[in-house]
Amino acid sequence: MPFMEFLFDLPSSEMSILAGAALLAGLVRGFAGFGTALIYLPFAGAVLSPVAAITTLVLMDIVGPVPMLPRAARHVDKGDLVRLLGGAAIALPLGLSALFLLDPQHFRYLVSGISLIMLAGLVLGWRYAGVLPPAAVAATGSASGFLGGVAGIPGPPVIFVYMASPKPAPVIRANITFYLFGYDWMVLAMMGVAGRLDPGFFVTGLVLILPNMLGTVLGAALFVPGYERAYRLAAYGLILGAALTGLPFWNLRD
DSSP: OOHHHHHHOHHHHHHHHHHHHHHHHHHHHHHOOOOOOHHHHHHHHHHSOOHHHHHHHHHHHTTTTTTGGHHHHTTTTTTHHHHHHHHHHHHHHHHHHTTTTTHHHHHHHHHHHHHHHHHHHHHHOOOOOOOHHHHHHHHHHHHHHHHHHHHHHHHHHHHHHTTTTTOOOHHHHHHHHHHHHHHHHHHHHHHHTTTTTHHHHHHHHHHHHHHHHHHHHHHHEEEEEEEEHHHHHHHHHHHHOOOOOOHHOOTTTT
């Protein structure tokens, strides 16, 4: 058995798909501030089980955003961040319980479907207008936690709310970055308690940190203030391509 297959319990071709998806996901997150799951999961769901796909995503994503954190920390709205994470902690176990029962084919449809719906919302300008009271911020975190648990995509509720927020752009970007970082740690802890952290895919996720972090660093280096629209369009195109590729009509294992 080749070394790569022995170490990761995956054929080298499938490991290459995951590494490429991790690099691309990091790149998009580096210049757009979001999109890791939307890029990575459609590819990962095509070659891994739902639990393994989310496990590798969470593990690689824990370290990938670290280069962005020092700059973002100066702009975080701590009150909103605590409420978002508190709401997510309540609903995340329910989402994970649903994930553990989900068929792999249905998972692929769910991930690609959510990605396409979110992309449509971003392009069409779906937004929540107005200032959210504290309870509504916590509810947004709960919706994000459930969606993240069942499909590994916690971003849509938080992003749609914050994109129309009156808060300054650096604050929005910082809160989304730190929220997703905290969410990853919660998922990892809850999966560990549930006994769902497979050692082989745990190692795979850790190895994917390298291409994901490289992509994040490159994406952050490419980001130039004043060209946000161009970065958004690039991110939208990559998310669309990943979502369509992740549909069960395609067999990436061949």
